[in-house]
Amino acid sequence: MTTLPPPLAIGPHTVQPPVVLAPMAGITNAPFRTLCREFSGGKGLFVSEMITTRALVERNEKTMQLIHFDETEKPRSIQLYGVDPATVGKAVRMIVEEDRADHIDLNFGCPVPKVTRKGGGSALPYKRNLLRAILREAVAGAGDLPVTIKMRKGINDDHLTYLDAGRIAVEEGVTAIALHGRTTAQHYGGTADWDAIARLKEHVPEIPVLGNGDIWCAEDALRMVRETGCDGVVVGRGCLGRPWLFNDLVAAFEGRPEDFHKPTLREVAGTMHRHAQLLGEWIGDEARGVIDFRKHVAWYLKGFSVGSEMRKKLAVTSSLAELNAHLSELDLDQSWPESADGPRGRTSGNNRVVLPDGWLKDPYDCAGVSEDAELDTSGG
Numbered sequence: 001m002t003t004l005p006p007p008l009a010i011g012p013h014t015v016q017p018p019v020v021l022a023p024m025a026g027i028t029n030a031p032f033r034t035l036c037r038e039f040s041g042g043k044g045l046f047v048s049e050m051i052t053t054r055a056l057v058e059r060n061e062k063t064m065q066l067i068h069f070d071e072t073e074k075p076r077s078i079q080l081y082g083v084d085p086a087t088v089g090k091a092v093r094m095i096v097e098e099d100r101a102d103h104i105d106l107n108f109g110c111p112v113p114k115v116t117r118k119g120g121g122s123a124l125p126y127k128r129n130l131l132r133a134i135l136r137e138a139v140a141g142a143g144d145l146p147v148t149i150k151m152r153k154g155i156n157d158d159h160l161t162y163l164d165a166g167r168i169a170v171e172e173g174v175t176a177i178a179l180h181g182r183t184t185a186q187h188y189g190g191t192a193d194w195d196a197i198a199r200l201k202e203h204v205p206e207i208p209v210l211g212n213g214d215i216w217c218a219e220d221a222l223r224m225v226r227e228t229g230c231d232g233v234v235v236g237r238g239c240l241g242r243p244w245l246f247n248d249l250v251a252a253f254e255g256r257p258e259d260f261h262k263p264t265l266r267e268v269a270g271t272m273h274r275h276a277q278l279l280g281e282w283i284g285d286e287a288r289g290v291i292d293f294r295k296h297v298a299w300y301l302k303g304f305s306v307g308s309e310m311r312k313k314l315a316v317t318s319s320l321a322e323l324n325a326h327l328s329e330l331d332l333d334q335s336w337p338e339s340a341d342g343p344r345g346r347t348s349g350n351n352r353v354v355l356p357d358g359w360l361k362d363p364y365d366c367a368g369v370s371e372d373a374e375l376d377t378s379g380g
Contacts, residue, residue: 004253005225008208008232010045010103011146011175013075017253018232019044019221019246020178020210021239022150023079023107026295030070031278035271036239037073039261040246045077050107053082053091067100075102079150081110082134083120089137096143104142106134108151108165111184117354122152122184125165129364135172146175150212150234153196155353156185159360162196166204178210178234184353188237188346198228210234216342218245218252218260237345241299243271262336265304269327272300276323287318303340306330 008018021028021036021044033046048066055063069076078101082088088106095101108131110121125131139147149169154160162179169177179200181192192213201209208231211224221233239245244261251259263271275296280289297314310326317323 004255005231008045008176008210010075010148010208011144013045013103013146015045015232017043017250018208018210018225019249019253020232020234021046021246022178022212022234022236023047023050023105024236024240025049027240029066029279029282030068030073031275031282032243033073034070034278035243035275036246039244040250042072043250044246045075045103046073047077047079047105050079050081050110051091053080053084053087056080056091057087057094067095069101077101077103077105079105079107080138081107081120083118083124083130085130085133085137088134089141092138092141092145092147096141096145102145104138104145104147105178106138106147106149108149109180111152111182111187111351111353113351113354116184117356119356119359123155123353123355123359125151125161126155126159126359126363127365128161128164128168131165132168132172135169135174139173147173148176148178149174150178150180152180153183153193155355155360156183162200163203166200166209170204170206174207176208176210176231177204178212180234181211181213185351187351189351194224194228197224197230201229201231208232212236214343216344218248218257221249222252237343240345241296241302242340242344243275264332264336265330265334266332268300268304269330269332272297272327273320273324277320280320286320290318290320290323293323299344302344303337304330304334305337 005018007014007016028049037046051063051066067078078095080091082091092104095104108122108125112121115121116123151162151165153162166177179197181194181196197211210232211228211230212234215221215224215233215235216238224230224233244263248260251257276290276293279292280286283289294315313326317326
């Protein structure tokens with residue numbers, strides 16, 4: 001019989017089962033979090049899209065919408081991304097003073113070149129003192145709110161940072177660490193290194209360590225916990241077009257594999273409609289909501305028998321009526337196809353990492369990170 005992990009403690013918050021929705025730019029907005037939470041029965045932790053600290057401090061209109069939580073979201077979890085300790089501190093204090101969240105996660109995992117070339121994202125932990133300064137400001141400003149971090153193994157196999165970063169996080173009062181078992185160079189390609197998650201857990205036994213990378217089904221999550229000893233899992237690309245994965249994750253961690261959800265295309269179409277409708281309500285414009293939903297279509301329909309012409313039609317819809325009309329033309333009695341399981345989303349890898357000039361010369365020098373490293377992009 002599988003030994004199931006205990007509840008995950010994130011400061012005063014108990015997360016049971018220990019399952020976290022990874023922040024994904026343009027994906028994990030309030031509507032998608034609502035869907036995932038509904039399928040989970042309200043269990044788990046669902047983190048917001050990545051929020052840049054500079055935009056938050058400047059009260060950018062789009063950013064202020066992104067940090068709005070539904071009254072049913074408990075705890076409210078915000079992921080922040082910043083490169084300047086003072087700005088990160090201001091953003092955290094703003095969240096606390098205005099009671100905008102119950103948990104703050106800091107992103108050090110973004111591998112996108114336009115961020116790393118400025119010294120941000122997954123490039124930043126290489127500068128140990130800068131990482132320490134950011135964490136110190138965040139924890140000091142957070143008060144009673146727990147601060148966690150999400151990071152990668154390092155820049156590449158020759159410049160791994162995760163063990164040093166983990167120790168710094170513990171020393172600065174971080175509550176938990178999530179490790180994506182890939183380097184910046186890997187982006188989303190290759191295979192996630194679960195052994196690194198196990199090594200980090202051994203290295204920082206004082207706080208919970210969550211594993212991230214290549215969790216495509218509920219069984220993967222259980223296997224990660226079993227093989228690495230991690231305290232919980234963070235799920236990103238595996239739930240794209242598949243918010244019901246959180247039903248399966250809850251069932252798996254509660255020892256109920258018979259309750260895994262394999263929806264028919266009819267059920268998938270119903271979820272697609274609800275997703276598009278929620279987006280329209282959230283944005284305040286049905287057409288814009290349906291247009292924003294388009295990027296999800298291919299993920300929802302993966303593996304189902306849907307012709308290329310119909311896929312093209314669905315990809316250019318601009319109203320709920322049009323979306324429903326196209327969906328009604330499908331063979332909705334199709335059962336869940338095995339080909340719909342497995343990897344989804346970006347798979348690019350073996351990328352050349354773009355860094356500021358001289359970035360790798362001194363792992364402790366804090367200079368060289370400019371404020372334009374704060375760009376809205378992927379959570380990593």
